[in-house]
Amino acid sequence: xxxPIAVMICLSVMPFMATPTKAANxxxxxxxxxxxxxxxxxxxxxxxLMAEQLPKxxxxxxxxxxxxxxxxxxxTWGYPGPYPIPSYAExxxxxxxxxxxxxxDWDPTGLYDSPSVTPYGDNFYQYENPEMDWxxxxxxxSFVLDDRIYWAKQIQAILYEDLPQTTIIYPLSLFxxxxxxxxxxxxxxxxxxxxxxxxxxxxxxxFHYATxxxxxxxxxxxxxxxxxxxxxxxxxxxxxxxxPLNDNAYGPRIATSFSSTDGLTYNIEINPDAVWADGHPLxxxxxxxxxxxxxxxxxxxxxxxxxxxxxxxxxxxWDPATSNYTLSITFKKEYVFQDSNIGLDLIPMHIWGAIDYxxxxxxxxxxxxxxPGKLFGCGPxxxxxxxxxxxxxxxxxxxxxxxxFGSDPKFDDIYxxxxxxxxxxxxxxxxxxxxxxxxxxxxxxxxxxxxxxxTLVRDPGTQEIAFNTKHPYLGTGESCPISDTESGKHIRxxxxxxxxxxxxxxxxxxxxxxxxxxxxxxxxxxxxxxxxPYEYSIDLAKAEMEAAGFEYPPETSTTGxxxxxVMSILALAGAxxxxxxxxxx
Numbered sequence: 001x002x003x004p005i006a007v008m009i010c011l012s013v014m015p016f017m018a019t020p021t022k023a024a025n026x027x028x029x030x031x032x033x034x035x036x037x038x039x040x041x042x043x044x045x046x047x048x049l050m051a052e053q054l055p056k057x058x059x060x061x062x063x064x065x066x067x068x069x070x071x072x073x074x075x076t077w078g079y080p081g082p083y084p085i086p087s088y089a090e091x092x093x094x095x096x097x098x099x100x101x102x103x104x105d106w107d108p109t110g111l112y113d114s115p116s117v118t119p120y121g122d123n124f125y126q127y128e129n130p131e132m133d134w135x136x137x138x139x140x141x142s143f144v145l146d147d148r149i150y151w152a153k154q155i156q157a158i159l160y161e162d163l164p165q166t167t168i169i170y171p172l173s174l175f176x177x178x179x180x181x182x183x184x185x186x187x188x189x190x191x192x193x194x195x196x197x198x199x200x201x202x203x204x205x206x207f208h209y210a211t212x213x214x215x216x217x218x219x220x221x222x223x224x225x226x227x228x229x230x231x232x233x234x235x236x237x238x239x240x241x242x243x244p245l246n247d248n249a250y251g252p253r254i255a256t257s258f259s260s261t262d263g264l265t266y267n268i269e270i271n272p273d274a275v276w277a278d279g280h281p282l283x284x285x286x287x288x289x290x291x292x293x294x295x296x297x298x299x300x301x302x303x304x305x306x307x308x309x310x311x312x313x314x315x316x317x318w319d320p321a322t323s324n325y326t327l328s329i330t331f332k333k334e335y336v337f338q339d340s341n342i343g344l345d346l347i348p349m350h351i352w353g354a355i356d357y358x359x360x361x362x363x364x365x366x367x368x369x370x371x372p373g374k375l376f377g378c379g380p381x382x383x384x385x386x387x388x389x390x391x392x393x394x395x396x397x398x399x400x401x402x403x404x405f406g407s408d409p410k411f412d413d414i415y416x417x418x419x420x421x422x423x424x425x426x427x428x429x430x431x432x433x434x435x436x437x438x439x440x441x442x443x444x445x446x447x448x449x450x451x452x453x454x455t456l457v458r459d460p461g462t463q464e465i466a467f468n469t470k471h472p473y474l475g476t477g478e479s480c481p482i483s484d485t486e487s488g489k490h491i492r493x494x495x496x497x498x499x500x501x502x503x504x505x506x507x508x509x510x511x512x513x514x515x516x517x518x519x520x521x522x523x524x525x526x527x528x529x530x531x532x533p534y535e536y537s538i539d540l541a542k543a544e545m546e547a548a549g550f551e552y553p554p555e556t557s558t559t560g561x562x563x564x565x566v567m568s569i570l571a572l573a574g575a576x577x578x579x580x581x582x583x584x585x
Contacts, residue, residue, distance in 0.1 A: 028060030029550045030473050033088035035065050036097040037072055041442070043463060045508045046168060047097045050465070053498045057541045058550060059491075063088065072096065076466075077124040084126050084470040085118060094474060095495075096466040099171075103191050104248055104460055105337040106524035108155060109140055112164065126470045127164035140336050143263050145525075148336055152526025159518040160531055163492040165466045167516030168499055171459040173439035174512055176429055179453035181436065183410065185244040186457035187523065190439070192242055193226070193233040197380035197401070200410035201435060208415045210425040210434045212441050214391045215418070218375065219364035220345050221293060221301055227438075231393045231416045235277075236345035236377035239268060239287070250339040254282065254378060254404070258342060263334045266342060270325040273404040276348045277376035282404075283324035288316040289349040291329070298357040309333065310341055347377060380409040391418030422447075444510050456512070460521040465499070467492055481549025494544035496534040503536075 032054075036047035044066070051061050065071075065088070075093045079085045085092040110116045113136050116123040135158060139151035159165075173190055180201050188194035199207060211230070217223035220236040241253035252258065254274050260266045274282040293299050294307035301307065310331045318327035331338060351374060355363050367374040368386040376382035381395035393416040402408045417434065419425040422441040428434035430449035437443060439457070448454050469475035469488070474495075477487030501515035514522060515533040542552060 025055045026058045026552055028055065029058040029545070030479065031060030031062040032094040032471075032474065033063035033065060034061060034095055034097070035067070035072060035075060035088065035093045037069055038066050039069070040099070042508050043097055043099065046504050049504070049508075050097075050499065053500070054495065056538055057494055057498060057545055058552070059495070077118055077122050079118060079124070081119065083119065085124060085468060087468065087471050093466075093468050094471055095468070097168075097464075098466050099463045100461060100519070102460045102462070102521050102524065103340075104187070104242070104524065105340060106152070106460070106520050106526070107140065107337060108519065109136055112136065112155070112159070112519070125164040125466055126468065126475070127162070128469075129158065129162060132158050132162075141334055142336055143334075149526040152520065152524070153528045156518045156520050156528045156531060159520075162489060163467065163496060164469055165464045165519055166492065166496040166499065166534065167462050167464045167518055168501060169463050169505055169509065169513040169516045170522045171461050171463065172509075172512045172514065173457045173459050174443050174445065174454055175436060175439050175457060176426065176443050176448045176452050176454045177436040178429075179451060181453060185248075186455045187460075188242055188244055188248060190457050191460050193229045194244075195237060195241065195380055196234055196411070196414060197405070197407075197409040204435075205412040206415065207411045207413070207436075208417060208428075208434045210419045210428060210437045210441070211416055212419065212422075212425070212438055215386070215393055215416070218368040218386075219361050220347060220377070221299075221303075222361050222364070224302070226440075227416070231395060231414075233345065233379070234381040234395055234414060235375060235379045235383060236347060237379040238343040238345045239270070240339060240343045242343075250343060253343075254346065255342075258339075260338070263331075263338055265328055265330040266338070267328050268326075268342070270327070271404045272325050274378060275400045275403050276350075276378050277382045277398040277400055278348075279400050280348065280350055281324075282346070282348070282378055284316070284318040284320075284327040285324065286346055286349045287327060287329075288318075289353060290344060290346045291316050293347075293357070294344070296357055299360065300358065310335065345377070351376075378404070380405075381414055384413070392416070444512075446510075458514075458523045460523050462516060462519055462521055464516065464519065465495065467495075477548065481551075482547075487548035490544040490548040493534070494541040494548075497537050497541035497544065499534070500536045501533050 034047060034051055036043065038044065051064050054061060074080065075091065076096060079092060088094045110121045111123055112127055113123065113133050114128040115121065117126050117128065118124045135151055135154040139148060139155060142148040142151055175186060178201050183198040183200045185194055211227045213225060213227045215228055216225060217228040220232045223229050223232055237253055239253060239255040240250040240258060242248045243251035254271055256269045256271050258266055258268045270282065270284065276282055291311055292313055294301055295311055295313060310333065312332065315330050316327060318324065329342065331341065352360060364375065368383065369388065372383040372385055380398055380401050382398050384396040385394040395414040397409050397412050419428065422443060425434060425437045425441055426443060426447060426449060429437050429452055467474050472479035474491050475488045477483060477485050480487035505511060505513045505515060517531045517533050520527055
């Protein structure tokens with residue numbers, strides 16, 4: 001109720017805070033409905049702001065549906081049919097506020113290509129453009145970096161012009177931490193949950209990390225929460241890992257070398273000194289078992305559909321009579337990011353091989369609770385204790401990590417600890433009980449305790465407005481005065497011109513972000529620096545509406561509420577929303 005009340009406040013204060021403005025809102029040419037998830041306080045504010053902005057150019061708002069993901073999915077990527085996905089009034093959606101979290105490898109396959117239009121993929125925009133299909137196809141098969149960058153920029157240029165979505169901001173994460181903390185890569189932590197063996201604080205043997213959510217998943221192949229990924233990745237590692245000293249490219253980890261001449265078959269040498277945390281040798285048998293799980297239906301792998309595109313039960317090959325450390329992995333098709341498929345975190349066959357596929361997830365939970373010593377891999381740490389009552393994961397140093405890595409982890413023990421509030425986590429940082437606070441607490445610069453340090457990290461993510469490109473105004477344009485798809489594009493451009501990106505960054509995010517341009521994250525390889533965010537301009541927005549055939553009446557001087565006044569009200573409403581959500585939690 002808080003945000004709808006904020007809209008009413010905006011209307012009620014107009015007579016008291018009125019200032020001369022250029023013109024009153026025109027009568028709406030048509031109306032749309034806004035679909036927005038209620039899980040992000042900042043997004044709550046800018047979606048409400050856009051409900052105030054769009055009527056200025058004659059786009060009315062029928063419904064502002066501020067709801068949970070369970071209600072959003074059946075209207076978008078989970079729409080049950082018949083297809084295409086219709087407008088909001090007919091059970092689909094018009095526009096959706098949504099965020100995407102990407103890795104460092106930006107792969108738009110499945111999101112913008114025609115074969116992936118829902119229900120066949122995640123292209124719930126229902127966007128179809130043969131030029132985009134061609135560009136994505138070339139991008140994902142370009143093994144020469146310059147070619148890959150060229151096609152990445154072609155994709156961005158098409159997105160910038162066609163606007164199946166319009167990006168609002170690129171997020172910037174703030175990690176408060178001990179002022180003496182060093183040895184990490186903020187970008188690799190945010191995107192890949194970097195192994196922590198080089199993290200250190202002078203004079204400390206323990207590291208305490210505050211997370212905003214409790215722990216739910218205990219099998220490395222079954223996690224859905226980033227907070228479980230963070231600690232599980234300290235236990236399980238893969239043949240290769242991203243190297244911060246080599247532009248974050250993949251380099252050998254458990255492998256000593258890997259190479260391919262065709263992008264399909266990779267020849268790999270396992271470090272012969274590699275052992276699991278119990279001292280048992282790590283061999284090709286473990287690699288084969290780990291990849292086998294990915295394509296075993298009974299295991300119910302959440303990434304089963306992905307992995308079956310690339311491997312089968314015969315993909316891993318080696319000759320035991322010759323060596324258990326020399327092997328090959330042959331993938332079923334080329335992929336520009338194939339190195340990431342070699343980075344699968346491995347699990348020990350001698351521990352998991354006796355557990356039925358269907359029982360492994362439950363077994364992991366049982367071991368975490370009753371026999372934590374069974375949850376180990378070859379990574380720098382292993383599970384020492386899971387305290388379910390207090391929400392604490394205690395990891396201890398892998399005694400055999402040095403055998404193959406060459407050095408011990410800097411910390412002896414790592415603690416991941418659940419805190420129910422940002423205030424509690426920051427207070428613990430101030431007292432020294434916590435060494436780092438996760439960025440998802442949404443801390444602000446002025447909230448960092450005196451004497452603490454912090455790191456700002458450019459996230460490989462985006463926040464956007466998604467358009468239903470089959471909508472009669474926003475997509476096909478068939479209901480516009482000039483009835484064609486170009487009119488639909490003009491409407492989308494008009495909406496993009498009505499997004500006050502810089503004000504959102506400064507007023508809502510307190511500087512923790514950057515104005516968005518396209519769906520490509522600004523940290524991805526191939527990001528096009530030459531493209532500029534759509535300018536916030538009512539005049540430019542109206543020009544786009546006029547290009548679709550809409551005509552505005554002559555403007556007259558009137559009074560109205562200014563954008564900065566609305567922002568101040570929404571900031572207050574946003575704060576109330578945070579409190580409301582915490583109380584409900």
